Amino acid sequence: MTNDEECTAGPVQIEVPVDSGQTKEQNQLLLLALKFKQSLTNDCLEDIMKILNVVGGSDSACRTKYSVYKAFDDTKDIMKICYVCEQCCNIMSAELDQVHCVQCNITYDKASRFTNNFFIYLSLEDQIKNLLRMPGITDELIGRQTETSTSLSDICDGFLYQKALSGSETALQTLSLTFSCDGVPVFKKSPCSIWPLFCTINELPLKTRQDNVLLCGLWFRDEKPHMRSFLKPFIDECVDLQDSGFTWENDKGVSVNTKAIPLILMSDSVARPLIQNFKQFNGEYGCSYCLHEGKVVEKGRGFTRVPRVPRSVTLRKFWKAHEWYMWLFYYSLPVLKGVLPEPLLNHWSKIVKGVSLLLGENITREQITESEALLTDFVKDMEVFYGEANLSYNVHLCLHLPRSVVNWGPLWTHSAFVFESYNAKLLDMNKNTQGVALQIVKMFWLQKALPFYG
Incomplete structure (x- = not known):
């Protein structure tokens, strides 16, 4: 032809x-x-x-x-609805069409308005098993260093990580978890918010663990969760996973027993005290990292916490985290040169370099020591240049960043950004105002059913 x-x-x-x-x-x-x-x-x-x-x-x-x-949709196999008593805040036992609070000796029908106070829990064990069965996942589990490394390049290089998992020979023998919990408003004109409980597996490479976030719990209400009740199923399961582990079959048909240990909590300064059952960050002895008493001083209306290419500095109160990141490490020093007096510019350069050193891909002990000196000087001079009223809790936290890197590796390995991005994904799964929590959980699990999507 x-x-x-x-x-x-x-x-x-x-x-x-x-x-x-x-x-x-x-x-x-x-x-x-x-x-x-x-x-x-x-x-x-x-x-x-x-x-x-x-x-x-x-x-x-x-x-x-x-x-x-x-x-x-097989969420019914791993999902549990936990009803919380509105009087004592304990989890109620559920049987058929009724729920019963043992503490208060009260029984409600599940259709009653008193049973609207509930949260959803998803089995951590089943989710880890499903993840480990995915093609290539077990091959990506990284080996642990048994000796002190000259540099820090991931969570597994951290001092506390190595101390906690020193008896584990392989990544398949014991997995460690980073978990996070924070509130996210669902509707613009409503106080209702979701509080997801996320987990990631630290032994996976960064990109893989970011793409495989596990959702263990979801609270949806117009008030903050009762952490004692909300975290109880997660804590109970983590105790079992740490003590006994779980058995699963790898791609070669070999049965493997794996334990899982929660190591790192990622949360902001508002949610962290709730999770730790600790005093609020702005209270006396409110720092959960040290025994600094703190001090109350008068201050005006002030502003909130101080990284896409950033918009005009006149719109900085609307900047997102990435815009602040770009400003801090790329734009601030050249832009502020000639604007700030030399002593103030030098002061600002200390936090720029001090934090940038802690964000490297391979951080040496010498870089951590240098960063610690820079950040200590920055905090000390903050009061000198800007007054005691601006020596805030966020400024104080700069002192703890070097130790965090020593314990858990570079700052980017235990950042809250991955969990915050998943918060936005969960909100996109909600399409109406009815059954928000159940709707989000089902959509989340349906996405996990698509291997080429997740």
């Missing part, structure tokens, strides 16, 4: 035998992936399914969104 004949020839018909059952399942997976990637509404999803059934035959896809979700 000549080139001209090829161009004028009609469409080539290729018949490929297809297993209809398998094709339908594949279609449903693709539909879910499309929904999550493009944030499609349920109505849009059902319209696409109707088109598929018209074009490809009546059995090309499910007919309703509920059928699609049901095909991949």
Whole structure:
């Protein structure tokens, strides 16, 4: 056949035998992936399914969104709804259609308004098992150093990490966890917020652990969670995982017993005292890292905490974390030169260099010592240049950054950014005002069912 004949020839018909059952399942997976990637509404999803059934035959896809979700939704196997007593804040026992508080000796129907105070807990063990079964994950688990390294490049190089897992020979024998909990407003004109409880596995490479965040709990209410109750299922399970571990089968069919230990809490200064059952950060002896008493001084209205290319400095109160990052490490020194007096510019340069040293990919002990000296001088001179009223808790925390790197590796290895980005993802999973917590949990777990999406 000549080139001209090829161009004028009609469409080539290729018949490929297809297993209809398998094709339908594949279609449903693709539909879910499309929904999550493009944030499609349920109505849009059902319209696409109707088109598929018209074009490809009546059995090309499910007919309703509920059928699609049901095909991949196995949250009932790992999810537990925990009802909290509004009087004593203890978790109530649930049986059939009723819940009972042993402490108060009160029984409610699950349909009662008194049972609206609940949170959702997802099994940590089952989620870790699912993650370990994913192709390539066990190969990515990094080996631990048994001797003191000359530099720090990840969490596993930290002093406290090595101390806690010194008896573990391989990453598959004992895993360690970083967990985080913080509140996120759901609606603009409502006090309701979600408090997700996240976990990551420290032994995975940074990119892999960022892409595989585990959701262990979700609180949704117009008030902050009762941490004693909200964290109880997580604490109980972590005790079991640390003492007994869990057994799973690797890709070679070999049974492996693995233990898991929660090591690091990542939280901001507002949520951390709630989780630790500790005094608020601005109270007397409010620092959870040291025994500094603190001091109350008068101050005006003040401003809140002080990194995309940053917008105008006149809009700095609207800057996001990345804009502040870019300002601190790239723009502030050249921009402020000639604006700030030389002593103040030199003072500011100490925190720029002091923090940048702690963000390196391979941090030496000498760099930590240098950073510690710079940050100590910065905090000392803060009162001299700006007055005692500006010697805030955030400034004080600079003194603890070098020790944090010694214990847990570079600052970026235990940053809250990954958890904050997942907060935004959870909010995108909420499409209406009813059943917010259950809706988010189901959408989160459906995404985990898509290996090419997660």
